[in-house]
Amino acid sequence: xxxxxxxxxxxxSQFGISVPRFKVVSNPEEALLAAExxxxxxxxxxxVLVAGRGKAGGVKLADxxxxxxxxxxxxxxxxxxxxxxxxxxxxxAVDIERELxxxxxxxxxxxxPVILASPEGGVDIEELARTKPEKILKIVVDPLIxxxxxxxxxxxxxxxxxxxxxRKAQEITINLYRVFENYSCExxxxxxxxxxxxxxxEAVDAKIILDDNALYKYPEFSSEFTRDLSYYEAEAKKMNxxxxxxxxxxxxxxxxxxxxMATMDSVYVxxxxxxxxxxxxxxxxxxxxxxxxxxxxxxPKTEVIFINILGxxxxxxxxxxxxxxALKKAGVSKKMVVRLKGTNEEEGRRILEENKxxxxxxxxxxxxxxxxxxxxx
Amino acid sequence: xxxxxxxxxxxxVQGITGREGSFHTKAMLSYxxxxxxxxxxxxxxxxxxxxxxxxxxxxxxxxxxxxxxxxIFVPSRFAxxxxxEAIDAGLDLIVVITEGIPVHETMKFxxxxxxxxxxxxxxxCPGVISPGESKVGIMPGHVFSKGRxxxxxxxxxxxxxxxxxxxxxxxxxxxSIGIGGDPVPGTSFIDALEMxxxxxxxxxxxxxGEIGGDMEERAARYIVEQGYEKPVVAYVAGRTAPPxxxxxxxxxxxxxxxGDAVSKIKTLRxxxxxxxxxxxxxxxxxxxxxxx
Numbered sequence: 001x002x003x004x005x006x007x008x009x010x011x012x013s014q015f016g017i018s019v020p021r022f023k024v025v026s027n028p029e030e031a032l033l034a035a036e037x038x039x040x041x042x043x044x045x046x047x048v049l050v051a052g053r054g055k056a057g058g059v060k061l062a063d064x065x066x067x068x069x070x071x072x073x074x075x076x077x078x079x080x081x082x083x084x085x086x087x088x089x090x091x092x093a094v095d096i097e098r099e100l101x102x103x104x105x106x107x108x109x110x111x112x113p114v115i116l117a118s119p120e121g122g123v124d125i126e127e128l129a130r131t132k133p134e135k136i137l138k139i140v141v142d143p144l145i146x147x148x149x150x151x152x153x154x155x156x157x158x159x160x161x162x163x164x165x166x167r168k169a170q171e172i173t174i175n176l177y178r179v180f181e182n183y184s185c186e187x188x189x190x191x192x193x194x195x196x197x198x199x200x201x202e203a204v205d206a207k208i209i210l211d212d213n214a215l216y217k218y219p220e221f222s223s224e225f226t227r228d229l230s231y232y233e234a235e236a237k238k239m240n241x242x243x244x245x246x247x248x249x250x251x252x253x254x255x256x257x258x259x260x261m262a263t264m265d266s267v268y269v270x271x272x273x274x275x276x277x278x279x280x281x282x283x284x285x286x287x288x289x290x291x292x293x294x295x296x297x298x299x300p301k302t303e304v305i306f307i308n309i310l311g312x313x314x315x316x317x318x319x320x321x322x323x324x325x326a327l328k329k330a331g332v333s334k335k336m337v338v339r340l341k342g343t344n345e346e347e348g349r350r351i352l353e354e355n356k357x358x359x360x361x362x363x364x365x366x367x368x369x370x371x372x373x374x375x376x377x
Numbered sequence: 378x379x380x381x382x383x384x385x386x387x388x389x390v391q392g393i394t395g396r397e398g399s400f401h402t403k404a405m406l407s408y409x410x411x412x413x414x415x416x417x418x419x420x421x422x423x424x425x426x427x428x429x430x431x432x433x434x435x436x437x438x439x440x441x442x443x444x445x446x447x448x449i450f451v452p453s454r455f456a457x458x459x460x461x462e463a464i465d466a467g468l469d470l471i472v473v474i475t476e477g478i479p480v481h482e483t484m485k486f487x488x489x490x491x492x493x494x495x496x497x498x499x500x501x502c503p504g505v506i507s508p509g510e511s512k513v514g515i516m517p518g519h520v521f522s523k524g525r526x527x528x529x530x531x532x533x534x535x536x537x538x539x540x541x542x543x544x545x546x547x548x549x550x551x552x553s554i555g556i557g558g559d560p561v562p563g564t565s566f567i568d569a570l571e572m573x574x575x576x577x578x579x580x581x582x583x584x585x586g587e588i589g590g591d592m593e594e595r596a597a598r599y600i601v602e603q604g605y606e607k608p609v610v611a612y613v614a615g616r617t618a619p620p621x622x623x624x625x626x627x628x629x630x631x632x633x634x635x636g637d638a639v640s641k642i643k644t645l646r647x648x649x650x651x652x653x654x655x656x657x658x659x660x661x662x663x664x665x666x667x668x669x
Contacts, residue, residue, distance in 0.1 A: 108560045184481045212623070214481065257532060
């Protein structure tokens with residue numbers, strides 16, 4: 001889960017990483033007061049989770065509190081790349097001499113944390129990796145040992161700094177790693193880390209991505225876990241389904257992530273358009289299947305429902321009862337293709353056929369049927 | 378021959394008294410897996426499906442010195458502890474079924490296992506099966522059949538789908554390894570390819586990948602750089618997955634421009650690996666490559 005900039009900056013401050021003074025507000029009047037209180041030039045920043053808000057008009061420099069007021073008014077309630085702006089940050093504008101980059105990330109190929117440092121920050125790190133890979137230093141940290149002073153010295157000396165800032169950069173590297181460890185981060189990033197005209201180092205932006213598997217340790221963020229989800233995404237989350245929306249018309253419901261992806265792909269390869277990814281996981285009982293099928297029956301863009309179950313610990317009779325239950329209660333009917341295979345297959349098939357739902361045994365044939373019903377691209 | 382598990386495998390089930398643990402203990406026993414002991418702290422002295430339960434792994438190993446393998450069903454918050462316990466008790470192979478372990482913990486125990494020369498399969502995986510010999514996992518045994526093709530996969534049900542398709546066409550498996558859907562697995566594609574390379578009982582390998590990370594690309598590099606002798610065919614799931622969205626598995630996410638299916642498929646094909654468009658095509662690809 002990605003944190004908002006202000007949440008990440010609060011964490012940075014607590015861990016001794018200097019950030020420009022800021023306030024978070026949710027109406028223009030508060031923005032005016034905040035700008036007056038901070039004094040001088042301020043930056044108004046929309047608090048959204050989508051990337052690229054700067055180019056989309058979500059970051060504005062205000063010379064006066066009145067300007068801050070009007071930018072805040074523009075941004076609040078508007079949408080940036082489809083995400084509604086509910087809060088803006090008013091923060092002191094810093095005089096920047098140079099922009100640097102510093103992050104800690106989990107390198108999946110190595111299975112270890114990696115410190116990334118660059119003297120040329122402010123741009124997208126993937127962009128920099130493409131254009132000037134020699135400007136990025138990568139330091140692998142043994143997860144059992146954690147960050148050491150020599151790692152921090154290595155990172156700091158790559159940033160091309162004077163003595164005073166060099167020492168600060170070392171401290172920031174150590175502190176950023178502490179943030180990374182304490183909050184079980186997938187990513188803790190400062191971009192840009194600003195070298196100010198007076199020789200200081202300040203985190204002008206802050207990005208933290210928490211590991212979803214570790215969220216139970218941080219209830220202060222979990223409460224906002226359902227932020228910015230659609231109705232269907234929120235419903236799926238409540239039932240612990242994995243659900244992702246796509247833009248086609250064939251709803252996909254399977255057990256297991258790999259099979260669900262392969263089913264989506266098969267529909268696509270055969271010329272159809274998948275509407276979603278809905279994985280009910282292993283061992284789902286009838287009641288849960290019923291709620292999953294209901295979700296797709298309600299979904300307006302889903303015209304055809306394709307259920308593909310390979311039962312191991314999932315029982316086909318439970319699935320069949322869930323499908324029938326959903327159809328009886330829904331009051332709407334949609335074209336449906338069901339493929340059932342595995343544990344209690346015969347019983348599942350019998351239940352469905354008694355209720356005029358027909359079962360196809362093989363996955364390709366079923367996918368082909370779903371495409372035929374949904375229409376080709 | 379097989380890899381990782383065979384008729385010599387002697388298993389301790391950690392978390393044997395839980396719902397999942399007891400259910401799959403029964404299923405593994407009926408497949409013929411030799412389970413000598415179970416562990417649940419505080420439940421020592423009881424039995425599950427006739428298997429004696431101990432309070433800790435050390436005690437189980439003392440009573441049953443033939444134990445060499447652990448399978449872990451312990452809930453995610455306590456799973457890391459269970460892995461360290463199994464490593465320190467001296468077991469050779471640890472299969473971690475548990476889903477939802479924080480990746481910071483996984484990074485550490487995977488590293489600790491490497492230092493101690495212990496093999497970890499998973500976390501978040503269906504386990505390992507050598508058909509007809511031993512099943513240390515949660516997969517439905519009947520879709521697999523004994524044979525000479527190795528499977529290594531990041532997914533569960535998709536593996537069953539492909540194994541089912543192979544079995545139907547009369548192509549059996551030496552061993553099927555589910556390495557799991559997490560971003561940092563204990564055993565990688567390359568590790569599994571190396572095991573199958575050394576195994577006399579394996580003639581070809583099916584590699585089942587998915588979006589996220591670069592394990593498929595690294596496997597491709599390994600195949601070409603090492604001049605891998607055995608034919609490899611593959612399927613990669615997730616070509617219709619949008620970037621930035623987690624597709625069920627913690628590790629199945631295209632992030633920072635890395636991990637999309639199309640580039641994985643391209644990289645594999647460039648080194649001569651045949652990649653199926655549909656899971657059902659794996660058997661015919663195998664037949665074709667094995668004829669060459």
